[in-house]
Amino acid sequence: MAAPASELTRKDFVSSQDVRWCPGCGDYSILANVQRVMPEFVDKKEDVVFISGIGCSSRFPYYMNTYGFHTIHGRAPSFATGIKASNPDLSVWVVTGDGDGLSIGGNHLLHSIRRNMDMQILLFNNKIYGLTKGQYSPTSNPGTRSKSSPQGSIDYPLDPISFALGAGATFVARTIDVDATHMQQTLRRAHAHKGTAFVEILQNCPVFNDGVWEDVQDRKQRVENSISLVQGEPLVFGTPGNLRGIVMEGGDPKVIDLDDEDDPVSKGVVVHDEHLESTAYAFALATLTRPECPLPVGVFREQRKATYEQMLEQQIEDATSAQGAGDLHALLHSGDTWTV
Amino acid sequence: MTSKKVEKRREVSIRFCGDSGDGMQLTGTKFTDETALAGNDLSTFPDFPAEIRAPAGTMAGVSGYQIHFASEQVYTPSDSPDVLVAFNPAAARANIGDLRPGATLIINVDAFNKKAYQRAGYTEDPLPDLRERFHLVEIPLTTLNREALSGLDLNQRAIDRCKNFFALGLLSWLYGRPMKSTERWLESKFKGDVLEANLRTLRAGWAFGETTELFPVSFQVPAAKIESGTYRNITGNQALAWGIVAAGQLMDRQIFFGAYPITPASEVLHEVSRHRNFGVKTFQAEDEIAAVSSSIGASFAGNLAVTVSSGPGIVLKQEALGLAVMVELPLVVINVQRSGPSTGSPTKTEQGDLFLALYGRHSESPMPVLAPSSAGDCFTTVLEAFRIAVKYMTPVMVLSDSYLANSSEPWKIPDVDTLPRAPIQFATADDSGNEGFQPYERDPETLARPWAIPGEAELEHRIGGLTKEPVTGNVVYDPVSHAEMMRLRGEKVDRVSADVPPVEVDGADSGDLLVLGWGSTLGAITAAVDEARKAGQMVSRAHIRHMNPLPSNLDEILGRFKHVLLPELNTGQLSMILRSRFLIDIQSLTKLAGQPFLVSEIRDAIDSILNNS
């Protein structure tokens, strides 16, 4: 556990606004965990900005006692881009959902990830539109019956992890609303990353899509249905007596059974590596689907790359040393002039 | 050789036209620079197709550049050029409709072969007819250029590409333009054989003028008597860009400029991007929505934010602009209008977006709107837009247009020391009272809310698009707060009118006719009114820069005239607003052709009103 960076406590990040999510909504625990880890990240809360779009998750900034901007549907990453570019010293957090971030705002999410600004993007995935009262979303399971799909949805769903990997994300992780310890660890990793950190948080919407993540939220089932990605550790899951591991066969991940005394590595079980040059491995992990395979949680990928704002500052510096500091009089008189 | 006769001319207008690949815009621009340095007043009108290279030799690919210069004041590029320089039959065919009978038509006769005139749509050789109707000067431009450049290590294509500079040299001789600026430009742009080729053909063009029988006289247009000062040539887009850079300097704050490429606004982004040494952050976004959203984000973070686009892009930005109105953050939005609807004619001009600027957002979403009236005025208007945006904490839209964007005029360079400096007052911890910081506490005079930026302690606050309670900014849904905030946002914008200069009438204070205008029509209106007065008519003129809120004395001024004529390049948008606001009968003159008004069109409207009254 990182030592607290400041005198701040969780309470300092709690705003005076009444939280207005439905009882039992997964957003509550996400909010609590974010408020709990923030004191580790900053010593001045005025340096923190939370930016959101529209949707249930996007109410988040109102409940954080930091600077906050509740913007318009799908555009939060663009507002965040302007904020971070203007003042790179700020700690910038985007909060979005599956509808906000992947449907109406898909373009902005894609491009903000690709630019690699140093910010955190938390995408709460409940596989449904909540605030508009229950329509299927781009991540809904095929056949989801909702108000707008009474016969079941016929869209193929989008996987947020693959989306982020495809956009060239330098940090991609997944965590679960109910797993406080894992979420805090993941948030720490996301914050420590220099560049855009994309975190999918599996979130339950008890009102419109209850139980959609039950097999990984329920403590007992989770052991069987999810696999925790840990750098340098083999991909093993399950409980003693029923351990299994992931091997790669011709590039495709496959589950094999393990005996308790087996050395998983010698059995060919893959050792997790976040830092591989190629995205192929991370994509392969993202395609693991239940019930045959477990759902990975943790950090899929981390890469170091220069951030957009660093390069922007550098270009301004370069331009200034090449052209000299801007001189308005000289600019207006540049090129051909004549005096009457 | 200099023994040729020189005649004086008061004014001349020339149009260069050819294929988009012939370098007509460049030729026109360089001739303009020379003309500016010769001390003439001038006005230009570049007119080019949206296609980068339409099929060579076709009417679709014709690109033109017109310049009007004089020893007195010039208001427009002129309705009808005195001289047309046509590089091929298509260019001639596309443009001779604008020529008076007997006008000078200089052609590259080498390009008038059968294949070429057929491609231009002529069924038979047009030369006999052209000789009949115009003073046709047939110059073997391609041949002369090749001769001038023989011996250079360049292929035929590269050599032929230089012929526009031969023409430029010839026209420079014909009107006594100094070629120094062009030579300097060539030297800065090219090296080696290419530089040599362009310089050589430019000078060969001049020498050809001196010797040829085709031009027995050359002309002199004496310098205009203009206000003393240092001048330069400027286009509207360049002036917008420099206005943006200047705003950052004068307000002592970093500029953030979010934009997405779009014709005819992209040059503003290009120009500002060259000046990062002013600490300007330009950001090419993934789309128009991200361009405005990132700019609003930058404004939230305390930068001076600006986004620039044209109609189709502005439409996409409108939702975010509604948010900017709601969260009351300063933002300058520049709309370089083009003709539509939809993709329309991207390079052609129109004033069709006034309603879009005023009413194009859902619900009641008021924002100040300004319109520059000349290329140089774009600079001043941008500074004014930033002033209002910051002082009143509001987005402000600037309505330029394609005509202003590309046309150029001599611009008296302002003295930087006399430009208004307006450092920004951000909120500080001292603004946080016992109740904590109140993000919607308003300045009693301007009704502006405080600008509190991240990084400042004790001012942490949340804003957003939801209805808010006055003063606290807390999210509420009660009808009283809703109505009160609606009223406050409207009144705040209305109060800007107390802070803008009154409209001034040019000419008599009252009378039979006032010609009222806004934006880029200033030149054509001024020229038409000028002509009318010279013909003995009593006509007054007024021009509006502040489109919203309107200047407070406008109502009263309009009431003093029996007739008000309002020319607009739309279907009468401002006319409709003024009629409903002031209940007066405005006579609307409209044009929707993608082209600016001709002076004669306004002149005719003046005549018909005065003759019938």
Ligand code: SF4
């Ligand atoms: S609708 Fe669903 S996601 Fe929205 S607040 Fe209620 S429970 Fe949470």
